[in-house]
Amino acid sequence: MNELTRRHFVGAAAGFAGAAAIGSLGAAPASAAPRRTDWAGSRSANGWEILPEAKSYRIEGSDQSVHLAGGTAxxxxxxxxxRFHYEIDQLRDGDVRGHRTSRRVQDPHESNYLSGTALEIRPQAYPLGAKDGFYPRELVVVRDILAELDGAVVWGGDFATPKxxxxxxxHKxxxxxxxxxxRKIDGWNSGPxxxxxxxxxxxxxxxxxxxTSFARRMAS
Known part of the structure; x- marks a missing residue:
């Protein structure tokens, strides 16, 4: 079974056509990736201070780690x-990238890596400007994560130029x-x-x- 056939089979057999529609809510058609430019200023696009370095954190349940800003981020x-590791697919070496120091960006949201307040999971598989990289079943999980985080985290798949x-x-x-x-997540982490x-x-x-309700509300 080739990849195209496999994708069709998984989507159809699992009965997740509705999830595919939810997955595209708020996303404009993919466009050509913009040219790289140097990000100027002391803060990233989401208002966080750009960091010269960031702490490495282990991703629970895996043997992977990622550099991020501390605290709430x-x-x-x-x-x-x-949740990606537990519910979508096991994270492997090179799958996750967080903080970086190069100011070369293709889109303003990429400046958030400079502040350690963004991460990318499998950027080679889901590059800037490409859509529909997730299977419908995987999109169900992505949408559930976003709803659970109540808008505190946003997903690049919903951007005008998707990533x-x-x-x-x-937020700032x-x-x-x-x-x-x-604080809610910290409570879960310290609970039973x-x-x-x-x-x-x-x-x-x-x-x-x-x-579904959350995705529609955020897209409106």
């Missing part, structure tokens, strides 16, 4: 990476939503382990409805 983005490997903190430092969602990454079912009907 790390809490949010590590949660995304953990489906990209996840970033959506100290924003109530960023602090509130990070029956909530959060590794303990969720993205395909639960109630969660599916919530994720």
């Amino acid at each position: 790390a809490t949010l983005l590590l949660y995304v990476a953990r 489906e490997s990209h996840f970033e903190v959506a 430092p100290g924003h109530p939503k960023v602090k509130g969602v990070a 382990g029956n909530e959060g990454a590794g303990a969720t079912d993205a395909f639960d009907p109630a969660r599916r409805r919530r994720a």
Whole structure:
């Protein structure tokens, strides 16, 4: 079975045509990637301070790590990476990239890597300007993650120029939503382990409805 046939079979057999439609909510047609430019200034596009270096954090459940800004940014983005590892596919060497120091960017959102407030998962598989890289079943998980984080993190698949490997903190430092969602995740991390990454079912009907509603609200 070739890759095209496999993609069609997985989508059809699993019955996730609706998830594919949800996955494209808010995303404009892919356009040619813009030319690279040097990012100027002391802050990234989402308002966080650009860092000369960032701490390395291990991604729970895997043997991978990623460099991120500390505090709430790390809490949010590590949660995304953990759920990807647990529910979409195992993370391998080279799959995850976070903070970097090169100011060369193709799109403003890439400046958020400079502040350690964004990460990309498998950028070679989901490059800037490409769409529909995830299977419908995988999109269900992505949408559930975004709904659970309540807009504190946004996904590059919803950008006008999509980058489906990209996840970033959506608000400036100290924003109530960023602090509130990070506090919720910290509670899960210190609790009995029956909530959060590794303990969720993205395909639960109630969660599916919530994720669909959230995606439509964010796209409007």
